[in-house]
Amino acid sequence: MARSLLSATAKDLEPLLREVAGAVGVPVLGVVSDGQTSIRRAVERALPGVPHQLCQFHFLREAAHPVFEADRHAKVRLKAEVRGVRPIERALEGQDDTAAEVARGYCAAVRSAITDDGRPPLAASGLRLKARLEAVADSLDRVREKGAARRRSRICAN
Known part of the structure; x- marks a missing residue:
């Protein structure tokens, strides 16, 4: 699922994440992203209790x-x-x-x-x-x- 958003704030990403979670038809067990703060906050709000981690490249880069x-x-x-x-x-x-x-x-x-x-x-x-x-x-x-x-x-x- 993809959608053009006016901004990438947590407030704008939250409804999109909820929509994706409802559309996939299976439970969301985890989220992997580049660690952008707005994405982390949107995951916390839209998918409470779902673990979030950095993708391997971004994790390695930070480490x-x-x-x-x-x-x-x-x-x-x-x-x-x-x-x-x-x-x-x-x-x-x-x-x-x-x-x-x-x-x-x-x-x-x-x-x-x-x-x-x-x-x-x-x-x-x-x-x-x-x-x-x-x-x-x-x-x-x-x-x-x-x-x-x-x-x-x-x-x-x-």
Whole structure:
């Protein structure tokens, strides 16, 4: 049953809930909703004694809210630490050697990592950002180690 209502106040929803309960032909044993206050009040008035609960998604979102906020705060701090990408990209403008191309690739990887947002509560974008930035840092460390090893081998060969 659906009906267009002028508003979604408890006063407007109450008669609709009574009508639905009478039309279904079976007892209403429970109501599941997004937890909107007007819906909760309308259920209390129209269906006294019938339990009401949040749908699983909304329940999970509310339960995960403190974790989401901590993750969001961590993401903000991580982003602040890698804000220096643009000056590096500017310094590389006009350069077309291999090192400049590699550096631009790393800048693009960092940019991509900081612009990816997840959908709470199922995605912790701060944790994902941390993992992606660690992957970029690990790759840079490997490149640095290879460069140092090459320099050592050239020194030893001379």
